[in-house]
Amino acid sequence: MTSYTMHPQEAFIKEATSKIADKDLRQRVTFLLEGNDNKRKLALDEFSNLELAKQRAAYVKWKITENLDKYLVDFEAAIVRKGGKVVWAFDAANALAELDQIILRSKAKNIVKSKSALCNEIGLNEHLRSKGKSIVETDLGDYVMDALGEKPFHSVMPAIHKNLSEVNKLLNQKIKSSLDADEQELVSDIRSELRNKFFEADIGITGANFLVADTGFVAITENEGNARLSFAFARTHVVLASIDKLIPTLNDLDLFFTLLATHASGQQLTSYNTITGPRNKEDVDSPSEFIVILLDNGRSNLLATQDQRQALSCIKCGACSSVCPVFKNFGGFPTFQTYGSGPIGQVVGALQQGLEEYKYLSNASTICGKCTGVCPVKIDLHNHLLRNRHEAVQQGFEKTGEKLAWFTWKKFMLNRKNLNRAASIKSFTFRQLYRTDWGEKREFPKIAEKSFNQLWREKMGSV
Incomplete structure (x- = not known):
């Protein structure tokens, strides 16, 4: 089992990486949760x-x-x-x-x-x-x-x-x-x-x-x-x-x-x-x-946040977890939040235990909105996750490396000459900036050889 003495985010990444690599586990869980989804839809009819x-x-x-x-x-x-x-x-x-x-x-x-x-x-x-x-x-x-x-x-x-x-x-x-x-x-x-x-x-x-x-x-x-x-x-x-x-x-x-x-x-x-x-x-x-x-x-901490207190409406049905694409990949055990697993646990756990240490929970989401759509008490879950992310940035909890990466990205994107540079240069730059956060197992997006601006100029002539 994963050691709980390491930092929660490190433990999360370690165990999530292990579970995602278990193809049989993912297939079994996806099959069972989709079956549960079908039963839910019939009952809701x-x-x-x-x-x-x-x-x-x-x-x-x-x-x-x-x-x-x-x-x-x-x-x-x-x-x-x-x-x-x-x-x-x-x-x-x-x-x-x-x-x-x-x-x-x-x-x-x-x-x-x-x-x-x-x-x-x-x-x-x-x-x-x-x-x-x-x-x-x-x-x-x-x-x-x-x-x-x-x-x-x-x-x-x-x-x-x-x-x-x-x-x-x-x-x-x-x-x-x-x-x-x-x-x-x-x-x-x-x-x-x-x-x-x-x-x-x-x-x-x-x-x-x-x-x-x-x-x-x-x-x-x-x-x-x-x-x-x-x-x-x-x-x-x-x-x-x-x-x-x-x-x-x-x-x-x-x-x-x-x-x-x-x-x-x-x-x-x-x-x-x-x-x-x-x-x-x-x-x-x-x-x-x-x-x-x-x-x-820690629920009083959540109650004190006007924008986020709606999360206390949860009735623990688990439906948000069942439809969550992230949850289907590695389940509830790697997140280590005390409140519960899935999207609701990611919202409440970070606020309940402290954003500085548990802000990573709100980042483990695609923000697809399926959790919000299925919630029986209409908790705006995916937007609460976004609010957690925003609050973490506002309070200065992001890493120095992350700040530097986004600062560099902004400067790069605001310069037309940079955008028109060769794809190999752009790929190298982005790999250096985001290789850690992107993850070793994920394929980095391929950058087109030419930018839209370059293609437009070739087609329409210089403007």
Whole structure:
């Protein structure tokens, strides 16, 4: 695996170069993502007015973002009224420290968790294992990637790039499944392995797809049933959620559940749960303790940027990644942004963690606009990437060599004699200026022997 101790951009280039060279990986991922795209298109055809639905969703999320402080207070009050608890965490270290205290207080030994991008963002698994705690992934794809010691490839389909043979070898070593098992047999074997983990869990950790401000409900969607089982038998249910997960009312779930399912996996609707709080006297099961950890982790920085705060509307459907031509070439793992993969991660990750060190994320894009077109909440993703680039230049974060290259290019292009020089001279000049940024594996554009000006003069005579 790539070392995470090197500079993020160096690590990005190293691993991206490796993945792009893997032709089988690219073909497999492209095939699967295109299949997912086709399913999405069929599901979206079921909307009587898709554009209106997206406009409504965008407006609801805009209203939340513009009044986030009010809705956060409303959500906390609703949770407390139902006997739950809200813990505020400023950053990843703060969230992990709070979780450590919960584990210590409850004397928990066994912990299970369902799919959560936020847990990946704060490095939850690595942290707990460094403390000697047992934590088990219960989502099928995350279970496989965790066993391999790798990061998820895609926010919705974490192991989409792995073939059956790779998974068989891994699970044969881990749970003694057959090397010849098909997909259904593997799922059955993993289910059997996880069943006891659910029963033995002291703490169940989940993420949240949506937090309902007026009722204090936590809404979770799933396809495998593991999210509900993650906290069904545990004494304590901990929800790790970011402050941008809020929606105003329970009525809004109808719209957002549908948009999420269609854009994420091409389904009209997935299974979903709404958690209302800890166990009541009338309940026969469910956790007796219910805690929501609300995490900022740089989102306030994004909220403070008037032009870019729209990115906080994201509902984590992963559609922007699925259509992104850059993502299809090397996936989510080389970008190392904490927020998530694909175009939305490139926008938010750079602003969340700091443009100076992570400005390269916004450059890893063709700015084709496919991400903007597919977004269910109408985030202007490709223009946000351009704004990140502009802001990095405005703040003086570009390299000295880059400044010099563009200064030279400008001087060259403003001089007609330079433009009319022989193609070999122009090719040499541009190769010297941009050979590093262009990349060793890419063929440099061929420069025409004669400029348009020269051809025009030959055809029309001197003017």
